[in-house]
Amino acid sequence: MRDDPPSSPSxxxxxxxxxxxxxxxxxxxxxxxxxxxxxxxxxxxxxxPRIEGAVPITLRINGKDRKLRVDPRTTLLDCIRETVDLTxxxxxxxxxxxxxxxxxxxxxRVNSCLSFAVMHEGEEITTIEGIGGPDSLxxxxxxxxxxxxxxxxxxxxxxxxxxVALLKEPCGADDAAVxxxxxxxxxxCGAYLNIVSAIQQVRRKA
Amino acid sequence: MQVHRPYTLHDALALMAATPTPTPIAGGxxxxxxxxxxxxxxxxxxxxxxxxxxxxxxxxTADTLELGALTTYWDVIASPEVSRAFPLLAEAARQVxxxxxxxxxxxxxxxxxxxxxxDGVPVLMAYDATVVLQSTRGRREVQLDGYYTGYKKxxxxxxxxxxxxxxxxxxxxxxWFEKVGARAAQTITKVGVAVVNDEKGWRVVANSVAxxxxxxxxxxxxxxxxxxxxxxxxxxxxxxxDIAPINDMRSTAxxxxxxxxxxxxxxxxxxx
Ligand SMILES: Cc1cc2nc3c(=O)[nH]c(=O)nc-3n(C[C@H](O)[C@H](O)[C@H](O)COP(=O)(O)OP(=O)(O)OC[C@H]3O[C@@H](n4cnc5c(N)ncnc54)[C@H](O)[C@@H]3O)c2cc1C
Ligand code: FES
Ligand code: FES
Numbered sequence: 001m002r003d004d005p006p007s008s009p010s011x012x013x014x015x016x017x018x019x020x021x022x023x024x025x026x027x028x029x030x031x032x033x034x035x036x037x038x039x040x041x042x043x044x045x046x047x048x049p050r051i052e053g054a055v056p057i058t059l060r061i062n063g064k065d066r067k068l069r070v071d072p073r074t075t076l077l078d079c080i081r082e083t084v085d086l087t088x089x090x091x092x093x094x095x096x097x098x099x100x101x102x103x104x105x106x107x108x109r110v111n112s113c114l115s116f117a118v119m120h121e122g123e124e125i126t127t128i129e130g131i132g133g134p135d136s137l138x139x140x141x142x143x144x145x146x147x148x149x150x151x152x153x154x155x156x157x158x159x160x161x162x163x164v165a166l167l168k169e170p171c172g173a174d175d176a177a178v179x180x181x182x183x184x185x186x187x188x189c190g191a192y193l194n195i196v197s198a199i200q201q202v203r204r205k206a
Numbered sequence: 207m208q209v210h211r212p213y214t215l216h217d218a219l220a221l222m223a224a225t226p227t228p229t230p231i232a233g234g235x236x237x238x239x240x241x242x243x244x245x246x247x248x249x250x251x252x253x254x255x256x257x258x259x260x261x262x263x264x265x266x267t268a269d270t271l272e273l274g275a276l277t278t279y280w281d282v283i284a285s286p287e288v289s290r291a292f293p294l295l296a297e298a299a300r301q302v303x304x305x306x307x308x309x310x311x312x313x314x315x316x317x318x319x320x321x322x323x324x325d326g327v328p329v330l331m332a333y334d335a336t337v338v339l340q341s342t343r344g345r346r347e348v349q350l351d352g353y354y355t356g357y358k359k360x361x362x363x364x365x366x367x368x369x370x371x372x373x374x375x376x377x378x379x380x381x382w383f384e385k386v387g388a389r390a391a392q393t394i395t396k397v398g399v400a401v402v403n404d405e406k407g408w409r410v411v412a413n414s415v416a417x418x419x420x421x422x423x424x425x426x427x428x429x430x431x432x433x434x435x436x437x438x439x440x441x442x443x444x445x446x447x448d449i450a451p452i453n454d455m456r457s458t459a460x461x462x463x464x465x466x467x468x469x470x471x472x473x474x475x476x477x478x
Contacts, residue, residue, distance in 0.1 A: 053207070053208075055209075071207075072207050072208065072209045073207050073241075073246055075238065094242075095239050096235060096238070096239060096303070096306070096307060097392060099304070099306060102306055108280065108309040109305060109306050109309060110306055110309055110310050111235075111306045111307070111310075113238070114233075114234050114235050114238040114239070114306075114307075114310065115233070115234040115238060115310065116209060116234070116238075116251075116253075118209050118211070118253070119209070119211075119231075119234070119253050119255055121211075162305070162306070165305075166305075169305070170283075170284070180300075180390075180391065181305055183304045183305075183390070183391030183392055184303065184304025184305050184306045184307065184391070184392060185304075
C-alpha cells in the first residue's frame with residue numbers, strides 16, 4: 001500500500017499557486033486555509049504548510065494553461081484531481097491496471113496514474129471534462145447513455161476516454177477488435193457488452 | 207525527490223555522470239508501479255521525455271531498423287512499414303499490458319527494467335538486436351543477448367543511457383512469438399517464447415523461465431542440425447539445460463517447462 005493516501009493532510013496541503021479565474025475556482029476545493037487572491041499579478045495562493053521542493057509548472061489541460069505548484073512526486077492523476085480539482089478522472093488501482101484514470105496526452109490515451117505531473121509540461125492534456133459536458137455531450141458520452149454503458153459509473157470516464165481515443169486508432173470493424181483495444185479498462189460492474197455496443201454505435205455513425 | 211528534465215542528450219549524459227546517479231525515466235510504466243515503495247526523498251529521476259528529437263525517432267533503412275530509446279510499443283504498432291518488416295515486434299507490442307501501456311511504455315524501458323517476464327525483450331533478442339549505450343565517456347554497442355548478467359543485472363554502467371536499439375534486417379525462414387498468461391490482455395507472462403530462423407541460424411528466446419530473458423542454445427543447435435522432434439518431451443529434455451524456471455505467484459516450474467516445450471513442439475511442427 002502507498003504510505004500517503006491522497007486524502008491524508010500531508011498529501012493535500014500543498015501550496016498551490018495558479019493563475020486565471022477558472023484555476024482559482026479549481027483550487028477553492030482544496031484544504032489548507034483561506035484562498036487568497038493576489039490582485040494584479042493574477043496569482044491565487046492557497047495557504048497551508050508549504051511542501052518543501054514543490055515546483056512551479058504549467059500544464060495545458062482541456063485547452064487552458066494552468067500555472068500550478070506541485071510536489072514533483074505528484075502523479076498526473078493526483079494533480080488533475082487534487083490540484084486542479086477536475087474530479088471526473090477516477091483513481092481505481094493507481095497501478096496502471098484498471099484504466100479508470102485514462103486521459104489523453106497529445107491525443108493518445110494514457111493512464112494518468114503512471115506518470116508524474118512535472119513530466120507533462122508543454123503537452124496537451126484532455127480529461128473527460130474536456131470531451132463534453134452535460135449540455136454538450138460528446139457522441140461517445142451520448143452513446144454510453146443511450147446504450148446503458150455503465151452501472152455504478154466509476155469506470156465510465158476512463159472507458160469513454162479510451163473509447164474516444166480508439167476512434168482514431170487502427171481498429172478492426174468487429175466487436176472482438178473493440179474488445180482487444182478496450183482491454184485496459186476494467187469495469188467491476190461488468191457493463192462490457194453495453195460499452196462495446198456504445199462504441200460500435202458511434203463507429204457506425206462516423 | 208528531484209526530477210531533472212534535460213532538453214539535450216548532452217545535458218542528460220552530464221546529469222547521469224553526477225553523483226548520486228539519477229534513475230532514468232521514460233514512459234514510467236514500470237517505475238511508477240513501484241515508486242510508492244521507494245524512499246522518495248532520495249529518489250532522483252532523469253526524465254528523458256524532452257529528448258524527443260534525439261531519442262524518439264525510428265529509422266528503417268535497407269539493412270537496419272533503429273529504435274531510438276523513446277520509441278514506444280504504439281510507435282511500432284502504428285507504423286505499417288515497421289510492422290511489416292518486423293512482424294514480431296508488432297505482435298509482441300500488442301500484447302504488452304493494454305493500449306494505455308502501449309502508448310507510453312518504451313522498448314528501452316522494457317530492456318532497462320530487466321524483468322525476466324519482459325515481452326519486448328524476447329522478440330528483440332530473437333531478431334538479434336544490439337543495445338546502444340552512451341555516456342560522457344563515449345558510445346558502445348552491446349548485443350542484447352549478453353546484456354543481462356543475472357536477475358535484473360545488466361552490463362549497463364551507472365552513468366550510461368540506452369540511446370537506441372538496432373536490429374539487422376535479414377531474410378527469415380521462420381518467425382513467431384507466443385505469450386502464455388492468465389488471460390489474453392493485461393497479463394504478465396507465465397511463459398513466453400520468440401523464435402526466428404534467418405540466414406544466421408535459429409534463435410529461440412524464452413521469457414519467464416530463467417532469472418533473465420535468455421536464448422535456448424541447446425535447442426537452437428538441435429534445430430540447426432535439422433533435428434526433428436517426435437514429442438514435446440523430447441524438447442523438454444533438451445530445454446532442461448537451457449532454462450531454470452521457478453515456482454512463483456504466477457505459475458510453477460513444471461507448468462512453465464511443460465507449456466514451453468509443448469508450444470515449441472506444436473509450432474515448430476507447423477512452421478519449421
Ligand atoms: C498494467 C501494466 C501492464 C504491463 N504489462 C506488461 C506486459 O504485458 N509485458 C511487459 O513486458 N511489460 C509490461 N508492463 C511493464 C512496462 O510497461 C514495460 O516494461 C515497459 O516497456 C516499460 O517502459 P517504460 O518506458 O514505461 O519504462 P520506465 O518505467 O520509464 O523505466 C523502466 C526501467 O528502465 C530504465 N530505463 C528506461 N529508459 C532507459 C534508458 N533510455 N536508458 C537506461 N535505462 C532506462 C528505468 O530507469 C527503469 O529502471 C506492464 C506495466 C503495467 C503498469
Ligand atoms: S488508476 Fe490508473 S490505471 Fe487504475
Ligand atoms: S460501471 Fe461500475 S465499474 Fe464500470
